[in-house]
Amino acid sequence: MTVIPRHAVPLNDxxxxxxxxxxxxxxxGDIFEGQGPGANWAPATIDNTRKAYGYWLHWLGINCLLSAPVHHPLDRITPERIRAYIEDMQDNTAPLTRFVYILDLLRFAQVGAPDREWDWxxxxxxxxWARAIPSRDKASLIRNSRExxxxxxxxxxxxxxxxxxxxPLQAEIYYRDGLLIAILASRPVRLKNLTAIQIGRHLIRIDNIYWLVFEAGEVKNRRHIEVPIPEILSSYIDDYLSHHRPRLLQGTLSNRLWTSRFGGNLSCNSVRRQVKLHTEEAFGKPITPHLFRDCAATSIAIHDPEHVWITTNILGHNTLATSQKYYDQSRMLEAGRHYQFTIADLHRTLREEARSPYKSA
Structure with a gap:
């Protein structure tokens, strides 16, 4: 077995x-030549697919399978080689990572040779996917969005x-993080979009309401986002923009909403770190920005199951099938809570009976 390092062959190579x-x-493409089958992929999808194919080429290379002549590049993809490729990844990748690599490689194969049989x-x-067991129990991390x-x-x-x-800017940092968490809890956009918010472009004020607006090309699934931020946050946003953010900027110029204490723009990693820090302090377990989306969908499914369909708009899902999994998860959580309440009631009953001088026959 060949243990492959995580290295993707660069496109130019x-x-x-x-x-x-x-x-x-x-x-x-254009009106004369037409576009490729992956032209409408989101930038992240293009990047992930390119990397996945680069990983595949690297594996072929270190196994001396890349130099053999082929009629078509995808002739190299065979059931036997894919089996060996997956086996070689087992020692240094998680099950979910292996699934993602194969998913992205399959995506490229399907559009690169659409006439071929890829059912295998x-x-x-x-x-x-069936074996990709998450390393952490996500259900135990779910919190109500109100919290x-x-x-x-x-x-x-x-x-x-x-x-x-x-x-000396610790108060400004806490205010920034609080506003970030409140916006994320009420409008759980993806981390990349949350981090990239620009004042006047993505954050727009209309009368007393602030809106989040993202063009389709800026969103993972190419769906335009235009949602109001709860009015209760308008005064907080005003205070952040007029008082706390200028202090963080320290004289630098930027139209990005989230500013570091050094005057620069927060990165995705910085936003993720701050959100995890505060949620762990509050709830005992860190909650990632992406989990805020699960929390929102699950909260809706628990408290308003008849309108679970609204998660397709709140989270930008293309179909209700994605939202349905949160409804199923909410049923599991509710069942667990009901069980806990039942056990607690039974425990109280037994304790009261034990204290009573009279026992029923």
């Missing part, structure tokens, strides 16, 4: 035929008592 195939797939590859992908929203409000409302001898 791909064999010439593979580069031509890639350019065909993602070609934007799909079956392998499906089996990998997350209130956490954000608490952080902002309590900044007057926040001091740090080593960081």
């Amino acid at each position: 791909w064999p010439a035929a593979d580069q031509v195939m890639w350019q065909y797939v993602i070609a934007e 590859f799909k079956r392998i992908k499906n089996r990998l 997350l929203f209130e956490l954000g409000l608490d952080l902002m409302n309590e900044v007057s008592g926040v001091t740090c001898r080593y960081n």
Whole structure:
């Protein structure tokens, strides 16, 4: 078995035929030549697919399978080689990672050679998904979105008592993080969009309401987003823009909403770190920005199951099938809570009976 390192062959180092195939797939085209089958992929999908194929080429190379002549680059993809490829990944990748690599490779194969029979590859992908057990129990991390929203409000409302001898801007950081968490809890956009919010472009005020607006090309699934931020946050946003954010900027110029204490723009990693930090302090377990989306969908499914369909709009899902899984998850959580309440009631009953001097026959 060959243990493969996580290394993707750069596009410029791909064999010439593979580069031509890639350019065909993602070609934007025009009214005369037409576009490639992957032209409408989101930027993240293009990047992930390119990397996945680069990983595949690297594996072929270290196994001396890349230099053999082929009629078509995808002739190299066979059931036997895919089996060996997956086996070689087992020692240094998680089950979910292996699934993602194969999913992205299959996506490229299907558009690169659409006339071929890829059902065998799909079956392998499906089996990998069935075995891709998450390393953490996500259900145990789910919180009601109201709790997350209130956490954000608490952080902002309590900044007057926040001091740090080593960081004079600690109060501003707490206010920024509180606003970020409150917006994320009420409008759980994806981390990339949340981090990239620009004032006047993505954050727009109309009368007394702030709106989040993202063009289709800026969103993972290419769906335009235009949603109002709860009016209760309008005064908090005003305060952040007029007082806390200027102090964080320290004289630098930027139209990005989220600013670091050094005057620069927060990165996705920084936003993720701050959200996890505050949620762990509040709830005992860190909650990632992406989990806010699960929390929102599950909260809706628990408290308003008849309108679970609205999650397709709140989260930008293309179909209700994606939202349905949160409804199923909410049923599991509710069952667990009902069981806990039942056990608690039984425990109280037994305790009261034990204290009573009279026992029923």
